[in-house]
Amino acid sequence: MKISINKAHFPVTVLGPGRRVGIWLQGCSIGCKGCVSQDTWSVDPGRDMGVAQLLSWCRQTTGCKLDGITITGGEPFDQPPALAALLTALVQWRSHDKLDFDILCYSGYALANLQRKHSGLLQQIDALIPEPFVQARPLTHVWRGSSNQPLVLLSERGRQRYANHVDALAQASDKRMQTMVDGNRVWYVGVPARGDMAALQAACEGRGLAFSEVSWRP
Helix, strand or coil, rough: CCCEEEEEEEEEECCCCEEEEEEEEECCCCCCCCCCCHCCCCHHCCCCEEEHHHHHHHHHHHHCCEEEEEHHHHHCHHHHHHHHHHHHHHHHHHHCCCCEEEEEEECCCHHHHHHCHHHHCCCCEEEEEECCCCCCCCCCCCCCCCCCCEEEECCHHHHHHHHCCCCCEEECCCEEEEEEEEECEEEEEEEECCCCCHHHHHHHHCCCCCCCCCCCCC
């Protein structure tokens, strides 16, 4: 089974608790206004890879020492068969190697929509952050971009690990972004507050680092 991937990274520490594998899927049919990951919107067959290959990368990169997997995008539920194959592979890896990582998934679809159309997929996820990003609503809670987005606990593991985070506020002093460099590209991972990316770009340009293109504008 092939799955379309924008990027994957470890460790990610700003999209869920602990040291996590972050997997960004490629392709999104929703296109929320103000999304900071517009580079993940287009469907690109050139980014397809085997689920087995992705799982092998997760094993090798983490050494089986990880706290969780965060799946985002793009829109994960725009690839339901591929997402199902990935979730099955992750759950089997966790069980076979007797690991205790959790699986957190983001989606821009409404929770009711996901429960109606993808109940089987939700059974393999520990925690879910659904609903579209709404730029007009403030960032209020940890790991969520706008105040309409809940943190939904879907399993016993999810309830144990995320119960204290459901109502946790995103304080100004909290770390919300992390930076990584890949060749000539700089990746900013996390959930920025309104105006953070423009301020970051201005600060970099003030130091002589110009961005030729950015993911948060068309």
